[in-house]
Amino acid sequence: MNINNAGARPPGAPKTRDKMDGSAIRCHVLLLALLLASCAAPDTRHQIVVSTREQKLALIDRRNVLAIYPVSTSKFGLGDWRGSRFTPLGKLQVAQKIGDNAPPGTVFKDRRRTGEIVAPDSPGRDPIVTRILWLRGLEAQNANAFTRDIYIHGTPEERLIGTAASYGCIRMRSSDIIQLYDIVGTGVAVTIVNAPLAAAVPSLVSAHSMADTNPAPFVMR
Numbered sequence: 001m002n003i004n005n006a007g008a009r010p011p012g013a014p015k016t017r018d019k020m021d022g023s024a025i026r027c028h029v030l031l032l033a034l035l036l037a038s039c040a041a042p043d044t045r046h047q048i049v050v051s052t053r054e055q056k057l058a059l060i061d062r063r064n065v066l067a068i069y070p071v072s073t074s075k076f077g078l079g080d081w082r083g084s085r086f087t088p089l090g091k092l093q094v095a096q097k098i099g100d101n102a103p104p105g106t107v108f109k110d111r112r113r114t115g116e117i118v119a120p121d122s123p124g125r126d127p128i129v130t131r132i133l134w135l136r137g138l139e140a141q142n143a144n145a146f147t148r149d150i151y152i153h154g155t156p157e158e159r160l161i162g163t164a165a166s167y168g169c170i171r172m173r174s175s176d177i178i179q180l181y182d183i184v185g186t187g188v189a190v191t192i193v194n195a196p197l198a199a200a201v202p203s204l205v206s207a208h209s210m211a212d213t214n215p216a217p218f219v220m221r
Contacts, residue, residue, distance in 0.1 A: 042187020088142035095136035130154030
């Protein structure tokens with residue numbers, strides 16, 4: 001035996017890899033990016049306030065009112081009992097955003113796109129469309145909101161916006177929910193009150209003092 005060749009690779013033996021190949025490195029980088037994305041900081045810059053009494057939603061950037069949208073909350077009333085069709089009150093947050101880049105009118109069933117697109121006010125049609133902001137309750141009075149699938153979402157029944165017509169969710173016109181969806185991030189605070197917006201949003205007295213970087217037109221319908 002030649003001691004100078006001790007430990008040498010025998011002829012025909014497969015080569016060992018001292019370093020990961022490029023595909024493995026790319027895989028690890030992708031997994032790291034996905035992990036970082038899932039740990040993104042919650043949106044603490046914005047706030048959403050919904051008035052069931054006025055059927056309006058205010059979008060706030062810090063203390064500036066960016067927009068006020070007409071909405072539609074439950075026609076059955078207010079509350080959060082399991083199996084009910086009520087709109088919950090109190091402090092919640094956006095737990096998930098669903099529908100990135102979906103065309104207006106895209107139909108969702110169980111939060112998945114069906115491939116169908118429904119035009120506004122299509123006769124006999126009332127699916128969830130366009131975008132979904134899935135809400136999670138933060139208080140005992142709205143603890144069931146997430147499992148009850150309470151959303152802020154688009155509706156084809158745009159003629160009913162401004163009236164209490166939903167089955168518990170907060171409905172918006174497709175153009176409005178797209179705008180709202182594009183501005184807010186997950187974790188954004190949502191407060192639902194059975195009171196006028198002005199009672200819950202003090203800055204409404206100076207509502208036309210908009211944020212300098214306002215990404216949305218001031219909407220009041």
